[in-house]
Amino acid sequence: MPSNIVELGKQAQRAAYQLGQLETAQKNSILKSMAQALNEKSAEILDANQKDLENTEKLATNFVDRLTLTKERIKAIAEGLNQVAQLPDPIGNVDKAWVNAAGLSIAKRRVPLGVIGIIYEARPNVTVDAAALCFKSSNAVILRGGKEALHSNLKLAEILRAVLKDNGLDANAIQIIEDTSHETAARFMELTGYLDVLIPRGSARLIKAVVNKAKVPVIETGAGNCHVYVDADSDKKMAADIVVNAKCQRPAVCNAMEKLLLHKDVADEYLPYIAEKLKPYHVELRGDKKAQQILGAAIKPATEEDWYTEYNDYILAIKIVDSVDDAIEHINKYNTKHSETIVTNNYQRSEQFLDRIDAAAVYVNASTRFTDGFEYGFGAEIGISTQKLHARGPMGLEELTTTKYVVRGQGQIRK
């Protein structure tokens, strides 16, 4: 693959045109062949991964863990390809169709976006996962992964590209940027006219950098300062179960809860109960004055900055509020518009919360952790959009498509 980024863009566009003409059965068969190839060549993949794993002494344990491949992990990655093969293909679906006043038959048809760029960190599984979702939705993809995973990524792409070639297709449907310098990344983010969309996947810092620097259209993903508001009229056990699940089941992810808002009428009773349930997880509690009065030494003071912070850790900030209005106002001020929950038995307040909270997903009596492409039943997820244009919330295959109007006439001209 050439190091010239514009050349990669041109190659991707040519491949994208071919992908747009593929039939679903052909795409599915190729995805299954890719899965098989990954399993067959797992020894080669592990060799490449081993090269990446040398010189990682200075890196954090969880970083190295995400970078590490095993035979079992390769098997799981390959199984992911088989699952993508089984998903419904959005391409060609018609969202709406009607006949206009002039008698034209108009259909709004789903078509590929074209060329998708993905910028991600040192997780080799993202290479295969993103390539599979782009391929299934008939998009060419240009992947720019973290430099620490380069050997693994190149080997994985080599295997996928060989399958494309064996099937008579343009291997440039899947390309890796080999030059992992910041200069090349910057040029990638400015590849106007070639990249139809750029999707960053990874840490908040990576996403923010891409959003700030990119000149091509970006879909912002990931940041989640998620709240659970527990209403006065609510079930104490349900509230605690949801808080523990939303906070502790997987605290590092974007749909984990970061803030607990508690109605003042139940704070004295609920807060010690919830704190007790959180104890086994060693959650650090921070709170406003009222929460401190209730929990005493078991809670630290929260600063103004806390209300803005996505901890991605076993930390929870707690605020006692006077009403659902206060809760809504606080959430709309501090949230990242990701996922917000109310725990209540009151009909009016549940509706107020659902109507007035500005977020990709709003919940009554459920954990924020459900904001996820798999949990929503999309069978896949390329990320969770926290922006309002094009896609909002979990993005599956359909979010990797656009539409075109297909119009059939009998000689109509405009009056």
Added chain:
Amino acid sequence: MPSNIVELGKQAQRAAYQLGQLETAQKNSILKSMAQALNEKSAEILDANQKDLENTEKLATNFVDRLTLTKERIKAIAEGLNQVAQLPDPIGNVDKAWVNAAGLSIAKRRVPLGVIGIIYEARPNVTVDAAALCFKSSNAVILRGGKEALHSNLKLAEILRAVLKDNGLDANAIQIIEDTSHETAARFMELTGYLDVLIPRGSARLIKAVVNKAKVPVIETGAGNCHVYVDADSDKKMAADIVVNAKCQRPAVCNAMEKLLLHKDVADEYLPYIAEKLKPYHVELRGDKKAQQILGAAIKPATEEDWYTEYNDYILAIKIVDSVDDAIEHINKYNTKHSETIVTNNYQRSEQFLDRIDAAAVYVNASTRFTDGFEYGFGAEIGISTQKLHARGPMGLEELTTTKYVVRGQGQIRK
């Protein structure tokens, strides 16, 4: 209204929150009151417009014409408000709803974008038109019109804002940028965190400038290098009717045809016939060598640049092609992805054209001029998107909305 652009953004956000809670009937009633107010105050509007019309001696006639208001034109603008009142309200509509594996009831609900920025030229009617569509879709709007129309725009906005105020609403749902300097326009385009989307309306030059400079999300509209391909198996009269309509009915607009591709087997017969039909419109013809051989002195040579150019004028470039494949290849190379037509009686070639052309709208046997929100039956149009993200083709009220997932549970937590 303050001249500080960030302050305008803050005010718009506050107003947007209120707009999100309005009921449809209330919005419609206010739109009708706005229409009435414009008619009642037409003398004041004409006075303000007169100020704009002073010192326009150096401006082109058609520019001054677009800037000029008359009592009749004000009546038509007011009637537009009544029409927007009659359109269906997209807010609250549910695109899809289902129950997931965990038993959560998930609905994808249409909600406002929030704050919309519009940058446009010296057409006072756009002020009212854009304000009405944003208000009906519960979005706050910040309008930045051409400096030549400032007096008219301020007076129109004053009248609309007074109606909002009389109805107990925040007048800042509709704001005008009074400072029409380039510096302020630049700061407007960088109003990240306040503007949810910026839509430029006007000339290709204006749109290009906004797309290049903006840091907020932009919806690109308007550029249309549209083609009509006439197949070997086609109806000669239908082909000529479509060409004349697409080229001459309103040549200055983006969905007008700019290029004619003609199959070689019918070129000798069709081209003189079509040229004859174009004669009454004094269309300047430019063509490739084969077209020149057929028409002789009646056609000028076309340059490479011609194939890229959107004339927006009585000029047509003509190319003779060998096949539908050649036509598709040429169009996908040179088009602006707006609107493309094939004239054919052949089923296979019609399907190939519809499938393989990359454009917002593709037609069989119809004029490209139909790409329009009103013609498509949307009842309104804020512009025609030529980009692939969020909206593609004519944008009506629904394209001014986003979605949120509204999820109702009974205490579900994630396993």
